[in-house]
Amino acid sequence: MGSMTELGYGWLTPILSYLMAVLGSALGLRCTVRAVAATGRSKRNWLLTAASAIGAGIWTMHFIGMLGFTVTGTDIRFNVPLTVLSLVSAVVFVGFGLFAVGYGTHKWRSLIVGGITTGFGVAAMHYLGMLALDLHGTLHYDPTTVALSVVIAVVAATAALWAGLNVSGPLAAAGAALVMGLAVSSMHYTGMRAVTVQVHPSNVPLHGASLMQFIFPLAVGLGSYLFLTSAFVALSPTAQERAANADAEGLRVLPAVTR
Template structure:
């Protein structure tokens, strides 16, 4: 039995992964709030931005946490195509969940359906990411902990979508995203505690890329995307601000006309 270490860099990876999940959630909630205030193409664009932010945040959280994952007695490599597939799954499923909620007239049904879809998507992203792990030995899972991690993912996703629909104030969005970040992180670590590794020592070269060769640059790239998108969203005017500036200009135009 290989000894598993989930934080080989100490608190750095759990803390950083929590921050990434929270930023993704905050940005996603903010974009969803924006989406619900507009219609047509604008709404669609905001929903896409929301989905890509949440999907990217969740994926980055998972793999930043994985940077701290180590097993005694074996190196760890990652299968590149599977890892990229897990990112696409995260974005696609979150997109489906966000659109179900953003488009459907029946709020409750949309929320349950969206939460279930998104939660299962987050869980499948996690286990696909785990399937990409290559090491000397056999990986097995504790079924009870796997089930618990999926339940946490579905509950967290439903709560996040509910928050996106019902929360408007910046303070509430911040609190909701911190809770969401905590939920995604607890889903991840519950899933990781379910892992059992039987190490078979071997001198053979493992296929795939090391975390530092592949995951670290990708996480940095996606993290930068999240920060830049956050800045763009923070600086672009809300529907309310646009109306206010338009109505402020009207009296000036009317005065000029007389």
């Protein structure tokens, strides 16, 4: 009986996973900014799009990161229902946080509630994803490192929401997305540092799907969704742009009326 956890990420896997987190965060924060300026059904739809984007981004980041996770002495499979539940939990928790920001009447209270809920959503997704692992062994967690990973997620998510909502301009939006991506990535790799695996060698077949059989195709699908939604958001006018266009139309019509 042995115990060994290998985190053989190399350099490509962390970069790819971070880029997916940044893409989802950039799209989600952009949608959140638009939701704050919108009303009625439009506000709700922007917030739902933001929650799905951030949730899909952090889930994809997690499982791209898991491509580098190996344990000596056992194969690894993933419980499909729990893996799907980790995705759903990410979207739901992030959605609660974003709706708190979008509909809150007290700015700072809404921001804190939104940051805490979004951060817990990142953490819930990660540890549910880890719970979905099926291997010949037992996972053990260091409580201090687990707590640190949750704190990192909450603090960085709150900072990213604040930056996304309070600082204008493309550079600020990019910075907020980079911070949110850093929150997700830092939480993931800190959480992985909390794990040790006690291996119990066995010939019993493992249940569930391999990473390539189920999770990788789903990650590719979610990545495509993020890219397509990013294009839609980039091409759709903001409330300010619509107002400017309306003013311009009014100025063009006015001379014809007055003649």
